[in-house]
Amino acid sequence: MKINWGTAIVIAFVGFISFIMYFVINMSTNDKYNHDLVTDDYYQQELKYQEDIDKVENAKKLSENISWKKTEEGIVLNFPQDLSIKDIKGKVFLYRPSNKQLDFEIPISLSNHNLLIPDNRLLDGRWNITIDWSYKTDEFMYKNEFNY
Incomplete structure (x- = not known):
């Protein structure tokens, strides 16, 4: 043929x-x-994006911002020493870009100026951390990424 x-x-x-x-x-x-989208409520979060920018700018105006360090027990977050711990409220959100099932949120409850994120909750790899917190009437946000 x-x-x-x-x-x-x-x-x-x-x-x-x-x-x-x-x-x-x-x-x-x-x-x-x-x-999947990065988050389930992507469009609602996009609408409040300017509020997040304002919170990050407020945090930059502090005399001391949140710092963190890796220890054997996990990640220790250090809140500003000049603030009263009983007036600090908020939540810590850890986001794993490679696996949505590993994301978790911890409420901020301080007995001193440190907050421990336990080692058993963190797997090796990249994490994004967002700390959305308030002190009295002021609202702040801290964002960072780290490899554990």
Whole structure:
């Protein structure tokens, strides 16, 4: 059977389109490929983004901002020493970019100016930390990323 060049071009196009459609269907139906947004409530968080910018700017105005260090027990967060610990409220959110199931949140409850994030909650790899906290009526936010 002899195929002319016009028929060969049509066969090539059909083969190429079939190849592309196979990958599109495979990528959209296979659970191995996760296409989630970074967070579930992405659009609501986008609307309050200016508030977060203001909180970060407030934190920069403090005489001493939050610092952290890695210890054998985990991560120790150090809050400013000049603030009264009974007036510090908020939450610490740890976000793992590679796995949404590892994300967790800890409420801030201080007995001294330090807060320990236990080692058993942290796996090796990259983490993003967001500390959304308030002191009396002022609101602050600390953001950082680290490798554990």
